[in-house]
Amino acid sequence: MKKPAYIEDLQQWMNEFSFSHDVRVRFSETDMFGHLNNTVPFVYFEEARIEFFKSLGFMQDWTQQGSNTIPVVADLQCDFLQQVYFGEELNVCVKAHQVGTSSVDLHYLGRKGNGEPCFVGRGRMVQLNKHTGKGEAWSEEQRNLFLSRETLKK
Numbered sequence: 559m560k561k562p563a564y565i566e567d568l569q570q571w572m573n574e575f576s577f578s579h580d581v582r583v584r585f586s587e588t589d590m591f592g593h594l595n596n597t598v599p600f601v602y603f604e605e606a607r608i609e610f611f612k613s614l615g616f617m618q619d620w621t622q623q624g625s626n627t628i629p630v631v632a633d634l635q636c637d638f639l640q641q642v643y644f645g646e647e648l649n650v651c652v653k654a655h656q657v658g659t660s661s662v663d664l665h666y667l668g669r670k671g672n673g674e675p676c677f678v679g680r681g682r683m684v685q686l687n688k689h690t691g692k693g694e695a696w697s698e699e700q701r702n703l704f705l706s707r708e709t710l711k712k
Contacts, residue, residue, distance in 0.1 A: 562637045564655075564665065564680050572675065575651035575667055577613060579606040583646045594642035599677045600634060603666050606650040607683070610664075614703045627685050627694045632661065634681035640674065647671045654704045660685050660693030662704060 565571045587598045611617045611629065620628055642648065651667040666679040687694040696704075 562678060562680075565678065568675070571665070572651075572667060572669075575653050575665075577606075577610050577653065578649045578651040579609045581605065581648050581650055583642060583644050583648065585644055588644045592644045594644075594646075596636075596638070599636045599638075599666075599668060599679065602648070602650045602668065603634065603636070603652075603679055603681065606652045606666065607664060610652040614700075616700065616703075626688055628688055630684050630686050632682040632684045634679065636666075636677055636679040638677050640670075640676045642668075642670070642676050648676065655680065657696065657701060657704050660695050662696075 561568060581602050583594055583598075587595055587601075589595055608617060611620075616629070619625055647670075649669045649671075651669065653665050654662050655665045656663040661682050661684045663680060663682050666677075666681070667675055668677040668679075670676050685694050685696060686692065
């Protein structure tokens with residue numbers, strides 16, 4: 559399988575993740591052959607991304623009554639490396655790859671129980687102002703939280 563363009567060295571890239579979230583493939587997420595439906599990793603990405611943002615304290619701020627900002631997915635992609643089946647335990651990892659003024663490029667890694675990657679992905683999230691619909695810059699504290707947790711591309 560061809561390596562995705564956003565990954566230079568797969569093993570090094572995999573070693574850079576420090577946050578993960580476990581999921582189990584449910585029957586409803588598979589086709590008649592027991593394979594994971596190709597739309598489901600995006601749901602796993604969302605679940606892991608929310609937990610990642612919770613761990614940074616961002617979700618608590620965004621969901622507070624009176625908050626002026628919300629996170630929005632600007633783009634999202636998934637590359638499949640091997641088949642996944644009903645009942646498998648997966649570990650979905652998230653890391654901030656690059657932080658912009660109001661956006662962050664997140665990378666995702668889905669690993670099987672034996673540690674082998676089964677799917678990978680990336681996507682840009684933008685912090686928007688709820689009232690203007692425009693990007694809202696990360697605070698210095700938010701930027702520092704991203705930087706303290708991850709090895710970022712400058």
